[in-house]
Amino acid sequence: MSLVLGAIADDFTGATDLANNLVRAGMRCIQTIGVPDHALDVVDVDAVVVALKSRSCPVEQAVNDSLAALAWLQAQGARQFYFKYCSTFDSTPRGNIGPVADALLERLRAIQQERLWATQQERVQGEQTVMVPAFPVNGRTVYQGHLFVGDRLLNDSGMQHHPLNPMQDADLVRVLARQTPHPVGLLAHATLAQGTEAAQARLAELQHEGIRHVICDTLDDNDLSVLAETLADLPLVTGGSGLGQALPGVYRQRGWLAPVANAGQLATPSGAALVLSGSCSRATLGQVEHFLRTYEGFALDPLALAEGDAQIEGALVFARQRLSEMTPVLIHASAPPERVEQAQQRLGAAQAGELVERAMARLARELVGAGVGRLVVAGGETAGAVVSALGVSELRLGGQIDPGVPWTQTQVAGREAPLSLALKSGNFGGVDFFTRAFAVLGPGATS
Numbered sequence: 001m002s003l004v005l006g007a008i009a010d011d012f013t014g015a016t017d018l019a020n021n022l023v024r025a026g027m028r029c030i031q032t033i034g035v036p037d038h039a040l041d042v043v044d045v046d047a048v049v050v051a052l053k054s055r056s057c058p059v060e061q062a063v064n065d066s067l068a069a070l071a072w073l074q075a076q077g078a079r080q081f082y083f084k085y086c087s088t089f090d091s092t093p094r095g096n097i098g099p100v101a102d103a104l105l106e107r108l109r110a111i112q113q114e115r116l117w118a119t120q121q122e123r124v125q126g127e128q129t130v131m132v133p134a135f136p137v138n139g140r141t142v143y144q145g146h147l148f149v150g151d152r153l154l155n156d157s158g159m160q161h162h163p164l165n166p167m168q169d170a171d172l173v174r175v176l177a178r179q180t181p182h183p184v185g186l187l188a189h190a191t192l193a194q195g196t197e198a199a200q201a202r203l204a205e206l207q208h209e210g211i212r213h214v215i216c217d218t219l220d221d222n223d224l225s226v227l228a229e230t231l232a233d234l235p236l237v238t239g240g241s242g243l244g245q246a247l248p249g250v251y252r253q254r255g256w257l258a259p260v261a262n263a264g265q266l267a268t269p270s271g272a273a274l275v276l277s278g279s280c281s282r283a284t285l286g287q288v289e290h291f292l293r294t295y296e297g298f299a300l301d302p303l304a305l306a307e308g309d310a311q312i313e314g315a316l317v318f319a320r321q322r323l324s325e326m327t328p329v330l331i332h333a334s335a336p337p338e339r340v341e342q343a344q345q346r347l348g349a350a351q352a353g354e355l356v357e358r359a360m361a362r363l364a365r366e367l368v369g370a371g372v373g374r375l376v377v378a379g380g381e382t383a384g385a386v387v388s389a390l391g392v393s394e395l396r397l398g399g400q401i402d403p404g405v406p407w408t409q410t411q412v413a414g415r416e417a418p419l420s421l422a423l424k425s426g427n428f429g430g431v432d433f434f435t436r437a438f439a440v441l442g443p444g445a446t447s
């Protein structure tokens with residue numbers, strides 16, 4: 001059987017989130033870090049998720065990287081494509097969600113037009129895509145085009161204070177309309193509630209009106225199932241990871257997936273336990289506080305990092321002293337909005353973020369070299385910096401810690417045993433996530 005799904009994720013934690021849902025729904029899935037420079041052996045693989053770092057970079061770079069990922073996934077024979085972004089629709093007024101979706105759609109349409117044998121139905125489908133950010137099990141739902149996090153509108157959920165992509169408008173039709181020259185429409189819940197045929201008819205109607213992007217209401221997992229049935233033939237779908245929960249069931253009904261007993265299994269973990277947190281989300285701040293009630297931590301501060309390497313050296317000494325004890329250690333830059341604002345006013349948002357990311361990258365490299373074998377990283381940008389610094393190219397997926405966050409394993413230079421790695425999206429995980437993550441993984445042997 002050939003590759004069924006090719007996904008392009010705009011950050012690394014988002015990529016593992018999607019891969020986790022695909023694996024849990026029975027797809028054999030590989031996650032790559034960046035676009036591989038070689039073909040993969042996809043004989044026993046149903047889905048590949050290419051993790052990019054394109055959420056907060058300049059629009060042109062995000063578009064180019066995403067098109068490169070699309071070309072590579074097409075070369076691997078993927079049947080459907082999935083552009084994965086954040087369930088909180090993290091983006092700036094210019095993008096990158098709208099411009100990347102436009103570019104992917106246009107490239108796919110151009111390819112279809114070249115294929116003279118493409119059916120009329122395929123050609124029509126290639127002119128429209130959907131936006132399904134919802135992930136109901138984690139409290140992200142969409143109603144009348146408005147995104148909710150739990151019972152709060154997006155702009156009242158903490159996301160209005162995000163260090164890189166503050167989200168100050170919950171109306172996704174309006175948010176996306178600022179990012180694309182093409183019309184944006186809504187597939188409202190009232191239609192979805194009538195089932196797949198009604199949803200398909202509405203999409204066709206919107207297409208006829210020239211609507212290219214359709215924001216989809218989604219209240220629960222049942223809506224995701226209706227959406228998956230409605231959308232399984234679209235060349236391109238876009239959204240959070242929720243749709244990835246439901247699509248595999250439809251693929252299976254169509255006979256596109258081989259039966260597998262357990263799509264995600266890892267080797268025995270080993271090595272010391274470390275948490276690196278660069279996320280400043282409400283959820284992560286709670287998790288940091290909870291962790292520090294039991295274990296020790298070291299706080300980084302962008303203002304100190306701007307002065308030189310002394311604070312990083314301090315963190316290294318702190319961590320090395322404790323790693324041999326095999327109790328988890330936390331190093332974090334996570335700080336409440338007023339502290340983040342202070343640093344950003346002095347340094348600028350981009351430089352403050354970059355200083356933290358560079359520090360996290362160096363700490364990961366040195367501490368994995370010093371025996372860390374079980375590593376949790378909190379925050380998508382932070383995870384991108386860490387994973388790049390470790391030279392990770394592929395991740396194998398294992399068991400889930402909390403919805404959206406699995407353990408993974410990878411091979412890194414200088415370490416014989418695999419490195420167990422959990423990439424936690426900023427807003428995901430229960431309050432005890434950092435402590436429970438290591439318990440879920442099982443006891444680590446000394447490596």
Ligand SMILES: Nc1ncnc2c1ncn2[C@@H]1O[C@H](COP(=O)(O)OP(=O)(O)OP(=O)(O)O)[C@@H](O)[C@H]1O
Nearest residue numbers: 163279333335340352353356379380381382425426
């Ligand atoms: N104290 C701080 N002051 C200013 N910026 C910070 C501070 N701590 C972290 N940052 C930066 O804030 C950004 C946080 O983004 P990151 O993607 O890592 O977390 P997140 O947005 O909560 O997670 P996700 O993208 O998974 O939702 C990073 O660029 C990080 O370097």
Ligand SMILES: O=C(O)[C@@H](O)C(=O)CO
Nearest residue numbers: 014017086087240380425
């Ligand atoms: O969809 C989400 O919320 C996450 O997978 C994510 O992308 C956070 O970076």
